[in-house]
Amino acid sequence: MDALVEKLPFLYHMIKVIPYLLEGMKYTLIITFLGVAIGFVIGAFAGLGRISNSKIIYAISTVYVEIIRGTPILVQILFIYFALPDLLDLNLDKITASVIAIAINAGAYIAEIVRGGVESIDKGQFEAGDSIGLTKNQTMWHIIWPQAFRRMIPPLGNQFIISLKDTSLFSAIAVVELVYQGKAYTAASASYFEPYFMVGLFYLAITIPSSIILRRLEKRLDV
């Protein structure tokens, strides 16, 4: 190892940064998975709200989606981590704030994915459900949702990857995710290329396999 580093000195920082980045990767993944999972629940409700007959539910969902899609996620995390606790006088740790930010942000985009998925289902499917006497909710749950969900998988996978990359912005509030760790390393080592190169590789190490898994899943579900 040492001999190799001697011959290829740039490897030194590339190898040395790895433990730091693994630590950062842990938080990147925790925030992404938790955030997107909660975001999916939010998005499912908001998406169905966007096609609700109730004007109030429609209005609430629409305002939510428009506000989140119309503001940068960096502003959202600053708001959640600094502004909100200040306003409400509560204490929010960085990881919780980050998970909330991803959940709320992804939720708005997922709402549109859900809406699109449900709206893509043929009207005859709703009518067939109605015609055998199912309630609106039963029709949604047993007939529409299973079909719509298959069609949502590709855009949901896409959203997962977007949210994963969005967590990099949380270095702004000093969450110890991948970018923050890479940055910290550059500050201590005065090397720039190697740590940031490795940060990029770490992201690709998640996003490329994700894409491949998704494509396989799509094929298997025939969407």
Next chain:
Amino acid sequence: MIEINNLHKYFGDNEVLKGISNKVNEKEVVCIIGPSGSGKSTFLRCMNLLEDVTDGTITIDGQEITAKKTNVPKIRSQVGMVFQHFNLFPHKTALQNIILGPLKVKKMPKEEAEKKGMELLEKVGLVDKAHMYPGSLSGGQKQRVAICRALAMDPKVMLFDEPTSALDPELVGEVLNVMKDLAKDGMTMVVVTHEMNFAREVGDRVIFIDGGYIVEEGDPNELFQNPQSERLQTFLGEILV
């Protein structure tokens, strides 16, 4: 069995049904014919509230379904509907399509629902297709499964909305045969159709709708041989060419 009284239906400003009154007796098979856009499908869809009625009343088996405070799903569960495009649930097998209503609406135990589903499939000659998905069935097979799905709810009335219009000509017969058997078993049926032979053979009565009105009605053979109105003469002339 069904009583329709002065039925009006608007789509926006467009009046599609302009005051339709009629009566369907128990075990009667009524065929509705008419040019496209005449309102015949809308009329049929009003009978299980797939369209909300603008004005007028519909009573099925003594129950006014157009009343304000009706339990809509319950009414629909008592009225079977067969669609032009089958509308089978593609993510469920033939049998699962059939038992969904009994399971979820009637809360029937699964074994009982499946037993009944298989009986229905046997009736239409599709027992071997029970565990296949709609995607691998032919149009005629799909429509037969769809008929079973409607029958599984033990409906008081069966409505058919152009059940053979989306089928290849060689598959029409197998669906019509199932419908004939159904009529023979005494099912009350209202059928929107272009199949004049079916109307003549199975129908007790034919209703000709045009422009949102019932223009003419009567015994199929009489109506086809001796149409009174000019509009029916023109219509028959066009389709019997």
